[in-house]
Amino acid sequence: MRLRSRMLGRWIKRRMPTTLFGRSLLIIVLPIALMQVAVTYVFFDAHWKTVTSRLSEGLAGDIAWAVESYKDDPSPESFAKLSQRAEDSMSLSIAFQKGRKLPATRRDPPVLFEPFFAPIDRSLERALQERLDDPFWFDTTRYPAYVDIRVAVPGGVLRVLAPRDRAFATQGHIFVLWMTVATVLLTAIAILFIRNQVRAIERLADAAEAFGRGGEMVAFKPHGAKEVRRAATAFLAMRSRIQRHIEQRTNLLASVSHDLRTPLTRLKLSLALIEPTKRTADMKRDVSEMEHMIDEYLAFARGEGGEAVEAVRLRDLIEEVCEGAVRAGAKVSVEADPNLMGEVRPNALKRALSNLVMNAAVHGEQVAVAARPRPQGGVEILVDDDGPGIPEGRYEEAFKAFGRLDEARNQNTKGVGLGLAIARDVARGHGGDITLDRSPLGGLRAVLRLPG
Structure with missing residues (x-):
């Protein structure tokens, strides 16, 4: 178990952003996204489903009344009055299809919208089962503005077209849209603010890298958040101290070079005027070695930064x-x-x-x-x-x-x-x-x- 936890931790770590911009964005956007998802879930679970369930129960009750009224008096005159009353009072369009039977299969919603229609179908089916004793069939996907409900009655099928907003809450997608827009807007604002802060750090890093390589320093001044400006100010102060040290060392090396090379030159001239012997050859070799050593020391200390x-x-x-x-x-x-x-x-x-x-x-x-x-x-x-x-x-x-x-x-x-x-x-x-x-x-x- 512990090994699996470590492996999971390493897997997550490998997929985490490596840049400060990516990590900062994740820190801000991830909680917002999780909060929006949680709010949306609670809304659909505790509010949208409840409202839809109550609307479905109300519609099922009206349909049960219409079916019972038709079965009590199936005459054309009585059905005409029933249909007109349902149209005027309940916004239901009722038609009697003589000799018809219920469809054998139900129309499935598109795969993309299946998670959205599934709760609606379950709620409406449950409400119709509770209110109707007769076989029924319904379709929530064929018509954009209506729900098609059919009930088997003696002699045929009673078909009811009900407005969609009578079966379920139709404003849920508006809520989801606003939540999505809010998430995108907050993410865009976070990106702008984070990018501005990260750019200040990037400029500081570029200036430090350029100075470390000995290249020309671009115009740089403290910028960004208080902590970043403090780091930039400390860098500028450090750069000034290092530059003063380099200037002092350069002046010292120039003096050392002059002071050491002058007597060496006199020694070389004196040795050149002396009659060549084994001793003078050794002395010339020592002077040459000393000159080479001085050149090495000065080259090491001087560097090539300029x-x-x-x-x-x-x-x-x-x-x-x-x-x-x-x-x-x-x-x-x-x-x-x-x-x-x-x-x-x-x-x-x-x-x-x-x-x-x-x-x-x-x-x-x-x-x-x-x-x-x-x-x-x-x-x-x-x-x-x-x-x-x-x-x-x-x-x-x-x-x-x-x-x-x-x-x-x-x-x-x-x-x-x-x-x-x-x-x-x-x-x-x-x-x-x-x-x-x-x-x-x-x-x-x-x-x-x-x-x-």
């Missing part, structure tokens, strides 16, 4: 990156559709791919780069190598800044452990990510995913 997003052909960009790796001595193959496009920051993506490709080239002899569209949208770029790889449990550790997995892969002596960290930072700045996996070539596979 670059504009452009639509580029990914194959051309990948081949440009791989040309540099080939010139450095790597064996690289490229597989990508020439028409595959991507909305990216070109220089940032080049830097990320360069780090991935060069990292693969350092640790393997064969490097394969492929780009392909993703089934759920966007693209992914795969960089494979045939090197020693990284243990699966240390994939995330490889992305940590300044991390060096010496025992897993032979690290580049010039590296500072920022290549994968920079690449992931670029990918996430585009709204994507980078993950590691086992390569079909036997080494490491880096998968760079970009959104559509």
Whole structure:
């Protein structure tokens, strides 16, 4: 029993709306619809059926009177008076069909209207059975404004055409119509109000996503309900603090770059003027390594957030990156559709791919780069190598800044452990990510995913 309850709960959860708009609409519309259904049911059950039953009993009583009056005196003169009295006082049209018999079958209502006519037929049939001793037959569907009732009498059939409103309450459909109109109207109002509130949240989400990707911020101001405006105001304040922090860091990096590169330049000039020896060669190598490390630190801290997003052909960009790796001595193959496009920051993506490709080239002899569209949208770029790889449990550790997995892969002596960290930072700045996996070539596979 408990298992069935859990399965039912999961089934309901899977079919519930996933968006805030859908859930809010369901919260408002579902109770209204249930209330309308309940009110309609109570109306038909407690009022409409009662009124119909009483009307049917009254009509059955009039018909029983007419039948008994005819049986008391079946002469044409007496029947003419009976028919005229019934027409004037009861709005009943009575005709005597000599030698006729009751129909063998009853006309069924259309399937669409069967739930509506079934209570009427049951009520009228019950009333006629209580008041008449003779066989009878009736039809509530043949004529739009009348009910056809026939009673077997000696010598033929007494046919009575009664106005429909004498057999049952005819205004029930008006009530249902008004209830339906009210439900539709309330639903439309709910949609308008909910959509207005959800749009404010969507705008806040778009602004946060644009800021997170480092793109240009569209004009945004707090809008919507009090809670949404409060969240938007908090976001704007947070954005301002982050922008101030970025500006301060940029100014600091500019100063550091100037202060460190100036003495490095003097050292390089001094070493260039000194007579070449083994010691000076070592010193030049140290200065070059120091300059490379400074470049890596500054690149990691600076990021690529200021670059504009452009639509580029990914194959051309990948081949440009791989040309540099080939010139450095790597064996690289490229597989990508020439028409595959991507909305990216070109220089940032080049830097990320360069780090991935060069990292693969350092640790393997064969490097394969492929780009392909993703089934759920966007693209992914795969960089494979045939090197020693990284243990699966240390994939995330490889992305940590300044991390060096010496025992897993032979690290580049010039590296500072920022290549994968920079690449992931670029990918996430585009709204994507980078993950590691086992390569079909036997080494490491880096998968760079970009959104559509």
